[in-house]
Amino acid sequence: MGAMRRPTMTDVAREVGVTAKTVSRVLNDGPVAVETRERVLAAVRKLGYQPNLMARNMRVGARDAAIGLVIPEMGNPFFGTVAGGVESAVRARGLTLIVGSSDEAAGLEQSLIATFLARRVSALMVVPAASSDHRHLRSERVAGLPIVFLDRPSAGLRADCVVSANREGSRTGVAHLIVHGHRRIGFVGDVPASLYTRRERLQGYRDALDGAGLPYDRALVETGHDVEAAARATMRLLSLADPPTALFAGNNLASMGAVVALSRAGRKDVAVVGFDDLPLAEALDPPLTVVAQDPAAVGAAAAEMVLRRLDGDRSRARRTTVPTRLIARGSGELPPR
């Protein structure tokens, strides 16, 4: 008898002596006689019938009851938390989440998007890779597919997006250092320099300097794409002839790099403010002052935007900014040496 076929709606119908459509009606709360409904449900249980969502989604012109999400990296808790925020919001609507990670590579991102489109997902959510371009999505937008960008805006496409208050948050964090007396403040930022979040946060850094009448010194701006690189960048800053007395780290990896470098160098006299909170921030010595983002809120806001679009909201593309919050813990309040 071999592997037996999984029961279909027709099998259930035959068991009861009705038509597939009647079974369908039972399962979709259509108009069915009470007695018929019960017999159908009994047969469903007896046969262990499970509706086939693939087939259901195949109905005339219908889309897959799934949302495609592209993030740069799943292991990064920032993006993981964003994805978690998306998933719970989306599941509440009976949609499932399909994810892929682009590894920050535009080509991979595009092929993931192509796969999702081929699956006819109901909506697309993308954290764009650094150098990606989204003009190829124009026809999809025109056709009405909801597309929302997270954390970073799209390139070459007018579409909804949800971002953190990068520039404002960064300005606040640097101003905090200035208030505590610092006049030479190093910036350890993302790579590449063209990355949206890096540009915005650097701009916030400059805003703060401008606001205090301090000069912008290019020598104080360094770059590192991972923890080790950020640590090296930090060491370069500290070994300048006229070194900074404080550091502003432009993301979570840069913060870790700065903290690691200072720890290795045994320096506890350099003030630090990091962009994005870290789980162990409080346990550091001194505890790390940060400009905290709210990744779950970014994910949730983006998901809500998608759901509104799915509900028919055709208003023009909107940018949502999720506020940041300065959390003073000690490292940002150190006075200049």
Next chain:
Amino acid sequence: MGAMRRPTMTDVAREVGVTAKTVSRVLNDGPVAVETRERVLAAVRKLGYQPNLMARNMRVGARDAAIGLVIPEMGNPFFGTVAGGVESAVRARGLTLIVGSSDEAAGLEQSLIATFLARRVSALMVVPAASSDHRHLRSERVAGLPIVFLDRPSAGLRADCVVSANREGSRTGVAHLIVHGHRRIGFVGDVPASLYTRRERLQGYRDALDGAGLPYDRALVETGHDVEAAARATMRLLSLADPPTALFAGNNLASMGAVVALSRAGRKDVAVVGFDDLPLAEALDPPLTVVAQDPAAVGAAAAEMVLRRLDGDRSRARRTTVPTRLIARGSGELPPR
């Protein structure tokens, strides 16, 4: 003119003057005349045709070219990295990844699994929630659906699983503390106590004590389900009449809790070894000694197991153990006070 319909294979065929089947052959590298192929491809480009994967997956008896993955929490970098390991391995085979998070709740896990089954995923990968039961998956296993459990084994179902060397790793970490002179070692573990990883790691702790002829003192075993709870658990241990001189933390959250508590209490004289590495471990004071897991390897190994099963491997269920590695950084080498 309204939203125009997306072009189908038939539209392309009509454009060229052939049959849909011929277009299908072109797209699947079937036998087609060179000249016909070129005309078809031209029409594909012209119309912007994209194959419909939903329909393709609907073929007789076919399954969705997707893998369903259930993890307890997306924001936890451990599980995020596991998922990343799965995703890259799986994508290399043209499969996409569908994820859901169970929030460590058996009910939610089961409903996610039901959704994935309804979608007819090609395989199921599950990090089981603490109190879940998988007997309901027996029929799927019998029917040949590849099912692999990660990080924790299944309950009530004989199936493949990939776990870390919890007991052995834990034994090694505690033995390390003993070698450095400690005789009273506290254990800060997961909750609930029935959780597989917690049980295994506690057993490793006891193995190490036994191996050194040290007594097992229940008063030294505490529990915390998140960072704050673990911090409180740590404080309880430190305020015992005969307090431990060293702590073994049973997971990453417990490690953070222990570190946070010691930092708040200003205690730098308590030795600590944590299970699972932390990004900032090196920047702590003292730097944190850990038993590192390899979450990406866990994910990759599980994915490879799934792929073998998809390739027809029908051998009996196998358990794969991914080794851990002790990384001595300082906190685990402190002598007893």
Next chain:
DNA sequence: TTGTAGGCGTTATCAT
């Protein structure tokens, strides 16, 4: 090399 017929499992439409 290319075409025809049929079906996957479901739901919409129109009858009865």
Next chain:
DNA sequence: ATGATAACGCCTACAA
């Protein structure tokens, strides 16, 4: 309240 028929977009099997 229920049934018959067709259709969604693709692929397999067989035929020409």
